[in-house]
Amino acid sequence: xxxxxxxxxxxxxIEGHEHAHPHDHDHPHPHDHNxxxxxxxxxxxGSVHSHPHAHEHSHGHTSHDHAHDHLxxxxxxxxxxxxxxxxxxxxxxxxxxxxxxxARMVQIEQDILGKNNGYAAENxxxxxxxxxxxxxxxxxPGSGKTTLLVKTIEAxxxxxxxxxxxGDQQTSNDADRIRATGAAAIQVNTGKGCHLDAHMVGxxxxxxxxxxxxxxxxxxxxxxxxxxxxxxxxAHKVVILSxxxxxxxxxxxxxxxxxxxxxxxxxxxxxxxxSFDVDKCIEYAHRIxxxxxxxxxxxxxxxxxxxxxxxxxxxxxxxxxxxxxxxxLLRQRIAELEAQLAQQAAKA
Amino acid sequence: MHEMSLxxxxxxxxxxxxxxxxxxxxxxxxxxxGALSGVEVEALSFCLDVVLKGGVAEGARxxxxxxxxxGYCLGCGETVPVHALYDACPLCGSYQVQATGGTExxxxxxxxx
Numbered sequence: 001x002x003x004x005x006x007x008x009x010x011x012x013x014i015e016g017h018e019h020a021h022p023h024d025h026d027h028p029h030p031h032d033h034n035x036x037x038x039x040x041x042x043x044x045x046g047s048v049h050s051h052p053h054a055h056e057h058s059h060g061h062t063s064h065d066h067a068h069d070h071l072x073x074x075x076x077x078x079x080x081x082x083x084x085x086x087x088x089x090x091x092x093x094x095x096x097x098x099x100x101x102x103a104r105m106v107q108i109e110q111d112i113l114g115k116n117n118g119y120a121a122e123n124x125x126x127x128x129x130x131x132x133x134x135x136x137x138x139x140x141p142g143s144g145k146t147t148l149l150v151k152t153i154e155a156x157x158x159x160x161x162x163x164x165x166x167g168d169q170q171t172s173n174d175a176d177r178i179r180a181t182g183a184a185a186i187q188v189n190t191g192k193g194c195h196l197d198a199h200m201v202g203x204x205x206x207x208x209x210x211x212x213x214x215x216x217x218x219x220x221x222x223x224x225x226x227x228x229x230x231x232x233x234x235a236h237k238v239v240i241l242s243x244x245x246x247x248x249x250x251x252x253x254x255x256x257x258x259x260x261x262x263x264x265x266x267x268x269x270x271x272x273x274x275s276f277d278v279d280k281c282i283e284y285a286h287r288i289x290x291x292x293x294x295x296x297x298x299x300x301x302x303x304x305x306x307x308x309x310x311x312x313x314x315x316x317x318x319x320x321x322x323x324x325x326x327x328x329l330l331r332q333r334i335a336e337l338e339a340q341l342a343q344q345a346a347k348a
Numbered sequence: 349m350h351e352m353s354l355x356x357x358x359x360x361x362x363x364x365x366x367x368x369x370x371x372x373x374x375x376x377x378x379x380x381x382g383a384l385s386g387v388e389v390e391a392l393s394f395c396l397d398v399v400l401k402g403g404v405a406e407g408a409r410x411x412x413x414x415x416x417x418x419g420y421c422l423g424c425g426e427t428v429p430v431h432a433l434y435d436a437c438p439l440c441g442s443y444q445v446q447a448t449g450g451t452e453x454x455x456x457x458x459x460x461x
Contacts (some may be wrong), residue, residue, distance in 0.1 A: 103375065103459060103460070103461050104459075104460060104461075105457055105458070105459055105460075106365060106369060106371070106457055106458045106459075106460050107456075107457050108361060108365060108455045108456060108457050108458055109454065109455075109456060109457070110361050110454060110455050111452070111454050112358060112361070112453045112454060112455065113453070114361070115360075251434055254432075254434055255386055255433070258433050258447065283443075284434075286443060286444070287436075287443035288434055289433075289446075290422050290444040290445065290446055291446060
């Protein structure tokens, strides 16, 4: 179930992905620790002595949860053995009563959305390693996201490789529209789900086989509420608001406008027929998020498209040069290590 | 927001921890909820009571630590308290306030037996 709005997630389908599988899965990595240490303690008769003391305990952890606690399981009998005696009074509370367990505090420090954030971090690392500029497009249904994508891909054809992850509750209509342009696209149907999550996107990435140094556009499910809370690993959330909607939408759905870095005001060719107040809309959006960039665009007439394309190209350039820099750093380290090795080998 | 499902997220974290660390009963759950996280604390507390029934944390005391909202005002350069994302700066009236704290929602720790 979606941890934000309670919608179902049991019906997620990723194109080409045959089997159904549960949304959350654990990757157990059991591992054991041994701690040997010496400690000193006093007895009632006043004698003090020290003795070695071994603890052995194991704990598993799931993929992204790292709650480590090194206290003992309170339900197993806890005793310390020395010189043939069993001592039950050396637990954390220095007392023991039959059947009574000893209360303890377990540090959790986990984000309620932590599982998703872990998958998002994996996606983000994948994007960084491959020089991919990934953006997450969010809006209400009908804001013109898919048309904007189609026009964008057409305009970038030949200069930039573009792929698309399409999120919708049902149908592959949108992925079909994208594929008609020649770009790679994969449809993710969320079933009853109201948003894409990082885990779904991770699976889509496995199937897309993206070329390095390219642009990935993730079109989220049309919804101005839930996708705000779910990081997919993208560089930016881009919120699209069409002028056929209300200009006060930023105030009505503040979380989404707060999470986004760029707002595209779409369908501006229709402004002459509407009473939409552009300045007011931008002012409302900046109340929620003063750093929000704004672009006025009409995907249909092409107005404002150049600035949008420039924004995308710049993003790809940054991702590519970051990857290049990383590769250079690694090469430099190899060279340094090889020089070191040569020095050592010469001495030997 | 939709607190019933956040409560289920908390239940999942508690159950994962119980499995990993082998405790059988949780007597207290401590949460940190930011004022700007969009969580209705009253509703969350009600939902948790319902969701935790029948599990390791049934009847656990709920301790909610509210993290106040904070923001940096680009207008006057001060860090100011923020009650909602669309609030104006209480010092200079500018809406150029960037939220810097109070958006978290976390399970802090558990008291277990």
